[in-house]
Amino acid sequence: MADRIAKALPAGGCRVLEVGCGEGGVVAYLRERRPDATCFGLDFSQEKVAFLSRHCPQTLPVCGDALSLPFETGTFDAVVYRDVLHHVNWARE
Template sequence: MQTYYDRRAREYDDWVYGTGLFADRDRPDWHEERSRLEQAVAKLPAVRSLDVGCGTGWLTQRLQGEVMGLDASEGMIAIAQERIPGATFVVGDALDLPFEDGAFDRVFTGHFYGHLEEDDRQRFLTEARRVAHELVVVDSALRNDVDAEERQERVLTDGSRWEVFKRYFTPEGLAEELGSGRVLHSGRWFVMVSSVA
């Protein structure tokens, strides 16, 4: 997954904003719901947040308060840092967070959790709980045209092909999986759940 996303860094926002390879995708109400999701992220209380797997920072930029972004990809981090000069960014591993216990109030993570297989999922949850008492997960909503768990072939503009593990969530399922979860956004494309340890 890490090599794939590093190679995808410069074209990642095409998925977000419907450009490049995503210009012709039929995604009803995508932009309207993306905007609602961004507003919901902006409404989260302004605390010390760590955005794990922050990517290009399209959601990171909505977080209020003291914000740090972490990603394994230098290419992603470079784009995020340029986009959000007021935040701090670090290249690092989500499964071995380079921070002390309780260093943050919140771990926020968008479209990262759903790429983790069982062992890595438990490692990530343990690390997230160690560094913050709140975990907010944004991920892809379960739809009729996808399975809850898939191995997908992804193609980049250079023609390279990659296999990616991907899960889709109902809001209730994600809330239950994280434990004591509160649903903050539920739509056709996205879910957002907050879980406090």
């Protein structure tokens, strides 16, 4: 999957967000394949964000909620998620 994403990204400095990045497997792979890309990893877990910060320093880690993204519309050229939806609390108060 990540290889397809890397090939599909526009050339020349694209911006990618991985929602529910965990330890950053997808964004780390994308950075290897596309060093011109700016990659952000969003996770709800501060521990996962701290891990990403330590082990993938070329990725920009963000702690936040997938249902309330802390970015403006149009910030990214691509948004990816993998194994995330079953972690989302869909109940709204």
